[in-house]
Amino acid sequence: MDETPDDHLRLLADRHRRILLDQLREDPVTTRDDLADVLRRVDSDSESDTDGETRRRRFAVELHHIHLPALADAGVIEYDPDDGTVVYRPDERVERLLDALSTGWTRTADPE
Secondary structure: OOOOHHHHHHHOOOOHHHHHHHHHHHHEEEEHHHHHHHHHHHHHHOOOOOHHHHHHHHHHHHHHHHHHHHHHHHHEEEEEEEEEEEOOOHHHHHHHHHHHHHHHHHHHHHOO
């Protein structure tokens, strides 16, 4: 990934992409369907729709058409749209930014 800091920030501006990258840091080889399940679980409390399978399908479509292509274009994953496999390719600058964002959110969320 040979891009500017602004490119990195745009990539990580989306909450779902940050969640995906956090998951991929823990499990670097997975599938689009497994990632859709992760997003469904994370957003289950915030959705009024009680049909988990509908949400999972919606997330799978978003992953296929939006998030995974953006991450692949940035070079932080390899994505095979035919079989749905996703392989994480760590990028040091993205890793540092994710760490900084995570630390910053934790720090500001804690009132003490």
